[in-house]
Amino acid sequence: MSSKQTGSSVARLSESSDRRASDRPRAGSGFQPAPFDVVEASRRVWMERWDPEAASGMAVFTAILRSYQLLIDQVSRVMGNHDLTFARYEVLAWLAMDPESSLTLSWISKTLRIPPATVTNIIDRLEGDGLVRRVPHPSDARTTLAVITARGRKLATTATQDLNATVYGPIGLSEQRRSELVDLLAALRVSGKEFDVARSDEVIEEVGSRQARTSGRT
Amino acid sequence: MSSKQTGSSVARLSESSDRRASDRPRAGSGFQPAPFDVVEASRRVWMERWDPEAASGMAVFTAILRSYQLLIDQVSRVMGNHDLTFARYEVLAWLAMDPESSLTLSWISKTLRIPPATVTNIIDRLEGDGLVRRVPHPSDARTTLAVITARGRKLATTATQDLNATVYGPIGLSEQRRSELVDLLAALRVSGKEFDVARSDEVIEEVGSRQARTSGRT
DNA sequence: GACGATTGCTACGAGTTCGAAGTAATCTGG
DNA sequence: CCAGATTACTTCGAACTCGTAGCAATCGTC
Numbered sequence: 001m002s003s004k005q006t007g008s009s010v011a012r013l014s015e016s017s018d019r020r021a022s023d024r025p026r027a028g029s030g031f032q033p034a035p036f037d038v039v040e041a042s043r044r045v046w047m048e049r050w051d052p053e054a055a056s057g058m059a060v061f062t063a064i065l066r067s068y069q070l071l072i073d074q075v076s077r078v079m080g081n082h083d084l085t086f087a088r089y090e091v092l093a094w095l096a097m098d099p100e101s102s103l104t105l106s107w108i109s110k111t112l113r114i115p116p117a118t119v120t121n122i123i124d125r126l127e128g129d130g131l132v133r134r135v136p137h138p139s140d141a142r143t144t145l146a147v148i149t150a151r152g153r154k155l156a157t158t159a160t161q162d163l164n165a166t167v168y169g170p171i172g173l174s175e176q177r178r179s180e181l182v183d184l185l186a187a188l189r190v191s192g193k194e195f196d197v198a199r200s201d202e203v204i205e206e207v208g209s210r211q212a213r214t215s216g217r218t
Numbered sequence: 219m220s221s222k223q224t225g226s227s228v229a230r231l232s233e234s235s236d237r238r239a240s241d242r243p244r245a246g247s248g249f250q251p252a253p254f255d256v257v258e259a260s261r262r263v264w265m266e267r268w269d270p271e272a273a274s275g276m277a278v279f280t281a282i283l284r285s286y287q288l289l290i291d292q293v294s295r296v297m298g299n300h301d302l303t304f305a306r307y308e309v310l311a312w313l314a315m316d317p318e319s320s321l322t323l324s325w326i327s328k329t330l331r332i333p334p335a336t337v338t339n340i341i342d343r344l345e346g347d348g349l350v351r352r353v354p355h356p357s358d359a360r361t362t363l364a365v366i367t368a369r370g371r372k373l374a375t376t377a378t379q380d381l382n383a384t385v386y387g388p389i390g391l392s393e394q395r396r397s398e399l400v401d402l403l404a405a406l407r408v409s410g411k412e413f414d415v416a417r418s419d420e421v422i423e424e425v426g427s428r429q430a431r432t433s434g435r436t
Numbered sequence: 437g438a439c440g441a442t443t444g445c446t447a448c449g450a451g452t453t454c455g456a457a458g459t460a461a462t463c464t465g466g
Numbered sequence: 467c468c469a470g471a472t473t474a475c476t477t478c479g480a481a482c483t484c485g486t487a488g489c490a491a492t493c494g495t496c
Binding site: 031032033034035036037038039040041042044045050051052053054055056057058059060061063064065066067068069070071072074075097110111112113160161163164165167168169170171172173175177178179180181182184185186187188189190191192193194195196197199200201203204 | 249250251252253254255256257258259260261262263268269270271272273274275276277278279281282283284285286287288289290292293315328329330331378379381382383385386387388389390391393395396397398399400402403404405406407408409410411412413414415417418419421422
Binding site for chain 3: 104105106109116117119120124137140141142143144
C-alpha cells in the first residue's frame with residue numbers, strides 16, 4: 001500500500017489542491033481527503049477472507065461511518081462558530097421546534113438517544129450560557145423541563161441558517177438521490193428497530209400539532 | 219420520502235400488550251427504539267420553516283447520523299466483549315490485513331482519519347495489552363511502525379468473526395439494496411471529497427497486490 | 437392506602453477525544 | 467553543508483461521553 005512509505009509511488013499528478021479558500025462559505029477547513037476509498041478497499045479484503053454477506057454488511061457500515069465522519073466534521077466546525085457542540089445544538093434545535101418551547105429531560109434522552117447523564121451535562125452547559133432554563137414539571141415532581149430562552153431561540157435560528165447554507169443545502173446529490181438515500185437508510189433503521197415503526201406516524205402527528213408531551217400520556 | 223400516511227392524532231394507549239420483555243437477544247441489549255422516526259419528523263418541520271434543499275440535506279445528515287448510532291452501538295457492544303473499543307479494533311483490523319503486518323502511525327492517522335494524538339493513545343493502549351509493538355522505521359527515524367503481534371492477530375480474527383456473525387451479516391437489506399446504499403453513499407463522499415478519487419483505484423490495487431511498501435518505492 | 441417497583445434526574449469517576457504546543461528528524465533550496 | 471520548512475510523533479490539558487450508584491417522586495397492585 002504505497003502511501004505507507006514516504007515516497008509515494010506515483011508523482012504528484014495532483015495539480016488541483018491549491019485551495020484558494022477565500023470566498024466560498026466553505027464549511028471544512030482541517031479536513032483532508034483520505035488517500036483512497038476505504039470502503040472499497042476493505043470490501044475487497046473482506047470478500048477474500050470472509051463471506052459475501054459479511055462483506056456487504058461491512059461495506060454498509062463503513063460507508064455510513066465515513067459519511068458520518070465527513071458530515072459531522074463540517075457540522076461541528078459550523079457549530080464551533082456559534083460556541084456550540086452538535087449535541088448542544090441538537091437539543092437547542094428541538095427546543096426551538098417545540099410548540100411549548102420546552103421538553104422534559106427524559107424525552108430528550110429517549111428521542112435524541114442521549115444517555116441521561118449526558119443530557120444533564122448538556123443542559124448544565126446550555127443553562128450556564130443562558131440558552132435554556134430548568135423548570136420543575138407542573139404535575140410530576142420527578143421531572144424537569146428544559147425551557148428555551150429568547151437568547152437560546154435566537155441562537156438556534158442563527159445556527160440553523162448557517163448549517164442550512166453551508167452544509168445541508170450543498171450536501172451533494174440531486175433531490176431524487178437524496179430521497180432514495182433517506183429511504184434506504186430508513187429501511188435499514190426499520191430493520192434494526194431504530195425507532196418504533198408502529199407508532200411513529202401517529203406520534204409525529206401529535207408533535208406537529210400540539211403538546212401531547214407536557215401533558216405526558218401517550 | 220418515507221411513508222407516512224395521515225394518522226389519527228388521538229391514539230389511545232391501545233393494547234400495549236406487545237411491550238413486554240420479548241427483547242430479542244440480538245447484538246443490541248441496551249438499545250431502545252426511539253418513539254418515532256426523528257428523520258421524518260424533523261424533515262417536516264424543516265419543510266415548513268426553511269427551503270426544500272435544506273430540508274432534504276438535513277434529512278440526509280440525520281438519517282446517516284441515526285443509522286450510525288444504531289450500528290455503532292451494536293459494534294461497540296461486540297467489541298466490548300473482546301476488551302476493545304471500535305477505534306482500537308479498527309486499527310487492529312487494518313494491521314491484520316496488511317501483508318507486512320505493520321503500518322506507520324501517520325498512515326493510520328491519515329487513512330482512518332484519526333488525529334495523531336488519538337493514534338498515539340490508541341497504540342499506547344494496544345501496546346499495553348500486548349496486541350501490537352512499536353518498532354522504529356528502518357529508514358526514517360522520525361517514523362514509528364506499529365506491528366501486530368500474534369496475540370493481536372488472533373484477537374483481530376476472533377473479533378472480526380464475531381462482528382461478521384452478529385452485526386455485519388444480519389445488518390438488514392437485500393444484497394441488491396446494500397449495494398445501492400453503498401453506491402449512493404460513495405457518491406455523497408465523492409461530492410464531499412472524503413477521499414482522493416483520482417488516485418484511489420490505483421492505491422487500492424497496490425494494497426491488494428502486496429508488499430512493495432516497507433521497502434518503499436513501488 | 438401501603439409498599440415494592442419503576443421512573444427521572446444528578447453526582448461521580450473512568451475513559452476517550454483531540455487541539456495546541458513541543459521535540460526530533462528529514463527534506464529543500466541555496 | 468546549512469538554515470528554514472516540513473513531517474512524525476508525543477505530551478499536556480480541556481472537554482465531552484457515559485456507566486454506575488444514589489436519591490426522590492410516582493406508579494402499580496393487592
